Amino acid sequence: MRAVLKTTRDKGIELRDVPIPKPQAGEVLVKVKAAAICGTDLHLYEWTDWCENVGAKNPLVLGHEFCGEVVEVGEQVKSLKPGDLVAAETHIPCGHCNMCRTGKQHICQDMKILGVHTDGCFAEFAVLPEVCAWKLPAATPPKIGAVYEPFGIAVHGVLKDHIAGLSTVVIGAGPIGILCAAVAEAAGASQVFLTDPHDYRLELAKSVTQNVKTLHAKRDDVIAVIGSETGGQGADVVLEVSGSVSGVRTAFDLAGKGGRVTLIGLPSQEVPLDLVNNVIYKEARIYGITGREMFQSWYLAERFVDKIDLERVITHVFPLEEVEQAIATVQSRMAGKVVIQVQD
Ligand SMILES: [Zn+2]
Ligand SMILES: [Zn+2]
Known part of the structure; x- marks a missing residue:
């Protein structure tokens, strides 16, 4: 062969x-x-x-x-x-x-x-x-x-905790980031924002999703826009899919008090974080996501596959x-x- x-x-x-x-x-x-x-x-x-x-x-x-x-x-x-x-x-x-x-x-x-x-x-x-x-x-x-396998990662990451009715930001519009935005939207997130430094990917994301608001990571002031769109509260859920150091730091800046940060992208180096202000005082919840739950994520993926x-x-x-x-x-x-x- x-x-x-x-x-x-x-x-x-x-x-x-x-x-x-x-x-x-x-x-x-x-x-x-x-x-x-x-x-x-x-x-x-x-x-x-x-x-x-x-x-x-x-x-x-x-x-x-x-x-x-x-x-x-x-x-x-x-x-x-x-x-x-x-x-x-x-x-x-x-x-x-x-x-x-x-x-x-x-x-x-x-x-x-x-x-x-x-x-x-x-x-x-x-x-x-x-x-x-x-x-x-x-x-x-x-x-x-x-593509069920990467789709399953998005399903696992988004549905790891509550999502319905929550403001959600996805950082990184590679295929898994776009799928995270799509799953969050399909699962009833109140607002979904997706940010990336590549116009091509943001355009692709718009064609896959319905009401996801795309933000250019360099041209737009992502923190200011999401701050004002969430009434100054910050996001309820942030999914970090870019794996970049700046993406991870932005994720913790964007998360509101009591929010959750779900880390999917793999940074290739250590990431300095202000834990006092960005995690402890916020009582933020942090999840690491690797792969798919076997086989909860697959059953859930099957239920979402027709919606995306x-x-x-x-x-x-x-x-x-x-x-x-x-x-x-x-x-x-x-x-x-x-x-x-x-x-x-
Ligand atoms: Zn893979
Ligand atoms: Zn084992």
């Missing part, structure tokens, strides 16, 4: 022919139909320090966000059969640790990540543990199935042969979600 491989610690990837993997007990073999590119894949492409920090495998088949059809099941697989359409939950839990045994498999103490610690989905076939295969309705378009135009978040589709171009498109930031169409 053709697969996108990372074989060295240097920048770049190779498209190569490799043997089709064999599903072991408790695993399924999936014919990959569509896969989506994520920031994690860019780290692996460049082989940044992050890859060493998380112990990424090398050689590695890249990719973790995907949708495909089960073509073979290993021994002991009970819930799936050939022909089933599935999306991948990319956090592979051990099933035995304290977290796994207390309903928090997505933060398993011995967690592996698909396409980071195990071979991924930028290939014609991929092996997935049965526990990580989320069965989709057969009519789901594969490219929509491929996921198709519009996908701005580019490339065939597998053009994976380099697909990655360059993500790097340009002039894109929403970029999907690779692998097989029909």
Whole structure:
């Protein structure tokens, strides 16, 4: 099969022919139909320090966000059969640790990540543990199935705590930020603001959402506008998705008293914060969000999927042969979600 491989610690990837993997007990073999590119894949492409920090495998088949059809099941697989359409939950839990045994498999103490610690989905076939295969309705378009995973992060982040009737700010209009704004709107937030320094992304966000107010992170005085739009109270909910130091600091400035700050983006360095004024005196609640709750976020995503135009978040589709171009498109930031169409 053709697969996108990372074989060295240097920048770049190779498209190569490799043997089709064999599903072991408790695993399924999936014919990959569509896969989506994520920031994690860019780290692996460049082989940044992050890859060493998380112990990424090398050689590695890249990719973790995907949708495909089960073509073979290993021994002991009970819930799936050939022909089933599935999306991948990319956090592979051990099933035995304290977290796994207390309903928090997505933060398993011995967690592996698909396409980071195990071979991924930028290939014609991929092996997935049965526990990580989320069965989709057969009519789901594969490219929509491929973005369920990042959609689930937005669902998890927004619905982690109350949202209905609350003023909400999302910082960062990458695909997950746009989806956070869309989920907040669909779940009944009273006002939703989205801020980013790229006009392209703000325009895209407007086309995906209905009443979300976009603010340019550099041209607009975001703190002043949100202060006045919330009657001087500050935001009830701030979701930080940019992962930038300034984004995190702005998130805490924007949150009102008793507000919540939900951190989704990953800053690459330590962030200095005024904890006294921005957290303690405000009695702010802070949540860290990683991945999706297994499988509460997936059930909720299913309920929101018809309310949100996921198709519009996908701005580019490339065939597998053009994976380099697909990655360059993500790097340009002039894109929403970029999907690779692998097989029909
Ligand atoms: Zn991802
Ligand atoms: Zn575990």
